[in-house]
Amino acid sequence: MEFKVKTGDLTTHKTPCLVLGVFDRRKLAGAAEAADRASGGQISALLKKGDLDGEIGQTLMLYDVPGLAAERVLLVGCGKKKELTRANARKVVACAIGLLQLTHCGDATLALSEPLPTDADLYAALRDSVLAAQDKVYRYSQTKEDKKAPKTPLKRLTLWVGGKQETGAAEQAVRHGHAMANGVALAKELGNLPGNICTPSYLADKAQQLGKDFKALKVEVLNEDKMAELGMGALLSVSRGSREPAKLIIMHYKGGKSDTKPVVLVGKGLTFDAGGISLKSAAEMDEMKYDMCGGASVFGTVLAACELGLPINLIAVVPSSENLPDGAANKPGDIVTSMSGQTIEILNTDAEGRLILCDALTYCERFDPAVVIDMATLTGACVVALGKHPAGLFTPDDRLAEEILKAGDAAADRAWRLPLWDDYQPQLDSNFADIANIGGREAGAVTAACFLSRFTKKYRWAHLDIAGIAWVGGKEKGGTGRPVALLTQILLERSGVLK
Incomplete structure (x- = not known):
């Protein structure tokens, strides 16, 4: 799988799927708040219908969200904000990647770097994301026909960070994480x-x-x-x-x-x-x-x-x-x-x-x-x-x-x-x-x-x-x-x- 880093205005970023975080009790994570404002509050309005509360493991796919250039928006539960450890953050990424493998995206943008886990800096958090993503897409097939293989496997994952000053650390994390994952x-x-x-x-x-x-x-x-x-x-x-x-x-x-x-x-x-x-x-x-x-x-x-x-x-x-x-x-x-x-x-x-x-x-x-x-x-x-x-x-x-x-x-x-x-x-x-x-x-x-x-x-x-x-x-x-x-x-x- 290919990885790259993206910064800038997330709302104008074109991607088959934009992955955003939702904390316990439907509280939007940093990037999700910006996306919600751009949509005129439609994301938070949809959350009020109760299909996703924010528990780890929950996911909700949205289509054609107004104000966003993304074709889809995947909301993924992040649990309680105070309990967002590295271990839980990896679970969140794994949940998101698991669902993306079932779609026809093939390419997605992960905007889960804000806020950071309580026990990690940006480098560690993004490197963990790469490792968790690659781990989730691994499938053994050398001696068997993989009949459950995704029809459109996830081949590219973009990791979004908030500011250009973070690009250096983010790119290093992706490079190191990708080699580790391989x-x-x-x-x-x-x-x-x-x-x-x-x-x-x-x-x-x-x-x-x-x-x-x-x-x-x-x-x-x-x-x-x-x-x-x-x-x-x-x-x-x-x-x-x-x-x-x-x-x-x-x-x-x-x-x-x-x-x-x-x-x-x-x-x-x-x-x-x-x-x-x-x-x-x-x-x-x-x-x-x-x-x-x-x-x-x-x-x-x-x-x-x-x-x-x-x-x-x-x-x-x-x-x-x-x-x-x-x-x-x-x-x-x-x-x-x-x-x-x-x-x-x-x-x-x-x-x-x-x-x-x-x-x-x-x-x-x-x-x-x-x-x-x-x-x-x-x-x-x-x-x-x-x-x-x-x-x-x-x-x-x-x-x-x-x-x-x-x-x-x-x-x-x-x-x-x-x-x-x-x-x-x-x-x-x-x-x-x-x-x-x-x-x-x-x-x-x-x-x-x-x-x-x-x-x-x-x-x-x-x-x-x-x-x-x-x-x-x-x-x-x-x-x-x-x-x-x-x-x-x-x-x-x-x-x-x-x-």
Whole structure:
């Protein structure tokens, strides 16, 4: 979808549909008041008939409103004015876009920037609008005929702002939001693809295609022979049970000075996880195609960075494999040697994500990184602890934790810090290896992070457990594209584009 910014007299603006806000008890928002005056009070008169009270989720389409150049006027409920938070504002935009998709507009103007949400400036509000709009129009269709697809899909959305002095911030918000939204859409699409299509080789090919699309991006893919030469015994042990060969995908984006240390993002790319010999239960196992959403979010963030041309050096590392039961698969009690030289006793083959991540994290040492952030759908325990709202954040670095938490708030893609104390490390003790791959039932998300921490001693590091936020189940099953917005926010701030 295309986005642009418009300012000036809204009443003379020609558009197939003008979207205006109405607060609780039929109180018109800023732009709606001006439109009502131009119409001679017809909008407020129509509201008095009671078809729309202003509650969030309500919509009312008007046609041929006098005094306005717009062909249609869509009134959308905004709730109580004092409760217009960023979260509620996104709901308002989603409601409006949902109805516009059912019309034959194809093009619309959104005039909802006045007043701003209580917890956002103009930049944040407009960027949220772009993300919410793009999220609403996303539809998966690669392996099915989309019979419910809009006959006239919304292809262009203009965001109206009140004054020319606001144009700079508005255009920046649209540009950043559009790139973020494209990254989110890519992450969603990769996650939604079935495991028989989105294999490790498919992800590797997708990375190579990105490298062809953007000159600043160089892509390298390591095959199993190369990984064996490097001693990646933990990662390769997971792929032994699959006919699909593992891949280590490395994407180098060079937008900063040559002597600037890179930000390194590592994403778990487990394209399907049956649990291996420690087989998962059949119920909802289909959702284990989403076990590569950490890798998908890295792909989406790389796309956003490339589209924005961010002045930063970024390296993305995606270890990718399947985890299936087979005669050659890992068995409980097996011991493997990681790239770091540490031996690992595999007590549960379903704790495989940390096995492919630990070798990828050791590999990152060669980049002399400014910081390494990994993200993975790592533990069901994190879902139990935090639910479906924030990602779980683990890091021994207080400053890095603060940076990530603030970026999450700014991007409306939040994380919550959990402990990474040495007190938990003894749970990973093994009688037969340097470390066990699980730490028992207690604090499963914490001990998983503790496991990873043993491979990250040589650089600043944080881990995001995204098991609760990467997809939704049930009737609305699908990838969310999180935490692309959070990661892109970090890059925007570290590159100096946002201060």
